[in-house]
Amino acid sequence: MSQSAATSLRRTPLYDRHAAAGARLVPFAGWEMPVQYEGVKAEHLAVRHGVGVFDVSHMGQVETRGPDAERLLQRLVSNDVRRIPEGGAQYSVLCTEDGGVRDDLFSYRLAERRFLTVTNAANHEPDLEWMRSHADGFDADLIDRAADYAMLAVQGPRARPLVHSLTDGNLPSRMHCCERTVAGVPMLVCGTGYTGEHGVELLIDPDHAAVVWDALTAAGAVPIGLAARDTLRLEACFHLYGNDLSLDRNPIEAGLGWCCKEATGFIGAEAVAAVRASGPAEKLAPFLIEGAGIARQGNRVLGGGAVTSGTFSPSLERGIGMAYVSALRAKPGTPIEIDVRGTVREAIVAEKPLYRKGGS
Amino acid sequence: MAADPSYPDDLLYHSEHDWARVDGDSATFGITWYAQDALGEVVFFQLPDVGATVKKDDTYAEVESVKAVSDVVAPLSGEIVEVNEALGDAPETINEDPYGAGWLVKVKLSEPDETSSLMDAASYEGSLS
Numbered sequence: 001m002s003q004s005a006a007t008s009l010r011r012t013p014l015y016d017r018h019a020a021a022g023a024r025l026v027p028f029a030g031w032e033m034p035v036q037y038e039g040v041k042a043e044h045l046a047v048r049h050g051v052g053v054f055d056v057s058h059m060g061q062v063e064t065r066g067p068d069a070e071r072l073l074q075r076l077v078s079n080d081v082r083r084i085p086e087g088g089a090q091y092s093v094l095c096t097e098d099g100g101v102r103d104d105l106f107s108y109r110l111a112e113r114r115f116l117t118v119t120n121a122a123n124h125e126p127d128l129e130w131m132r133s134h135a136d137g138f139d140a141d142l143i144d145r146a147a148d149y150a151m152l153a154v155q156g157p158r159a160r161p162l163v164h165s166l167t168d169g170n171l172p173s174r175m176h177c178c179e180r181t182v183a184g185v186p187m188l189v190c191g192t193g194y195t196g197e198h199g200v201e202l203l204i205d206p207d208h209a210a211v212v213w214d215a216l217t218a219a220g221a222v223p224i225g226l227a228a229r230d231t232l233r234l235e236a237c238f239h240l241y242g243n244d245l246s247l248d249r250n251p252i253e254a255g256l257g258w259c260c261k262e263a264t265g266f267i268g269a270e271a272v273a274a275v276r277a278s279g280p281a282e283k284l285a286p287f288l289i290e291g292a293g294i295a296r297q298g299n300r301v302l303g304g305g306a307v308t309s310g311t312f313s314p315s316l317e318r319g320i321g322m323a324y325v326s327a328l329r330a331k332p333g334t335p336i337e338i339d340v341r342g343t344v345r346e347a348i349v350a351e352k353p354l355y356r357k358g359g360s
Numbered sequence: 361m362a363a364d365p366s367y368p369d370d371l372l373y374h375s376e377h378d379w380a381r382v383d384g385d386s387a388t389f390g391i392t393w394y395a396q397d398a399l400g401e402v403v404f405f406q407l408p409d410v411g412a413t414v415k416k417d418d419t420y421a422e423v424e425s426v427k428a429v430s431d432v433v434a435p436l437s438g439e440i441v442e443v444n445e446a447l448g449d450a451p452e453t454i455n456e457d458p459y460g461a462g463w464l465v466k467v468k469l470s471e472p473d474e475t476s477s478l479m480d481a482a483s484y485e486g487s488l489s
Binding site: 044 | 401
């Protein structure tokens with residue numbers, strides 16, 4: 001429980017806002033980020049039943065631009081980039097040749113020959129290096145835009161009405177994006193999120209992010225830290241890179257076959273196709289703990305496999321998580337046993353998502 | 361949550377953020393305001409068994425917040441004679457009242473002289489800064 005000096009950590013443009021709001025700030029992927037403000041349960045429930053705002057400015061952005069932008073991105077990412085309309089969004093993974101996952105990404109098509117791809121903070125620089133090392137022969141530029149954007153997520157059943165009330169036009173529908181002026185600040189508004197609720201993500205000039213933050217919180221958006229971001233995404237069964245996704249896991253066993261279009265010839269497509277054809281030995285399965293106890297990352301599943309994400313669900317008030325288990329035991333309804341630091345806990349494989357919006 | 365830091369004068373403190381309220385050859389154990397604040401909202405307390413032996417500086421229980429599990433270290437040695445059963449249904453009591461209703465166990469001390477190695481409130485509070 002010791003506190004170490006955080007000398008080389010980066011700060012978002014909203015650092016002062018977080019400190020003033022009484023946030024507990026912790027090192028995360030090289031950034032000093034708010035892990036919680038009032039408390040993770042209250043913040044979690046604010047997003048489920050009202051509206052919360054997250055500072056996710058640590059996330060990176062890569063712009064792909066030029067005549068071959070679509071062809072280059074098609075080669076790099078797993079999904080079919082041609083299917084993204086202008087003003088559209090798409091989820092994909094970035095694979096190695098052997099099908100391991102380097103990162104999971106959202107790409108937005110800003111114009112016919114211009115895409116913006118959002119990376120995970122810890123992977124941003126390696127992603128960019130990897131992308132550039134595979135860009136020979138394409139007439140397109142990969143531009144590091146991480147320093148050009150602050151990013152806020154506004155999420156919850158009241159998120160869209162709240163943002164709309166501050167916006168000069170209609171909001172983009174789910175999986176779409178458009179330029180708008182919110183609270184007087186021009187920005188890219190995206191109909192995406194990581195909570196399982198309705199909401200938007202805002203990509204903003206860092207110099208103006210605080211104005212937007214102030215307007216959103218004044219209008220009733222509750223500041224939400226990374227701890228609740230994690231419980232919200234896990235209830236929704238969204239993957240977290242470094243936990244549920246890694247270089248050692250391919251997207252088929254991670255349950256992300258839906259965003260892999262091997263016919264596009266992306267890097268790793270052959271390896272992914274081979275696993276899809278033969279069937280993976282293990283699959284990522286969401287689970288609910290039966291009774292007391294909370295499984296955590298690294299806990300072993302008896303008979304093979306391990307928990308990659310585990311927490312206490314504030315919505316369901318029980319232990320939940322995701323684990324790689326034998327494909328034979330990945331079917332919803334299958335009982336599994338998890339070794340939680342020496343105590344065997346009963347769990348049951350469940351349907352995705354573990355919590356559905358509007359649930360009780 | 362108990363909003364403001366407090367470290368009562370009538371308790372002895374262990375550097376791993378546990379307290380002991382000693383009464384003759386028995387004592388009540390709990391975790392400090394600092395510990396519960398660092399942990400965040402406690403959502404699960406695995407009750408240890410009555411009759412179990414605890415050893416000073418060793419883990420005897422676990423408290424879990426939403427985010428993490430944390431070991432609870434015994435400030436003194438002895439045998440558990442009572443556990444706070446109410447925490448099974450209301451573990452958040454540890455946050456709300458860490459020195460009162462949020463106590464964890466009562467212990468019959470096997471080596472009462474160990475108290476000399478614990479800190480008083482002023483020393484413990486000083487160690488936190």
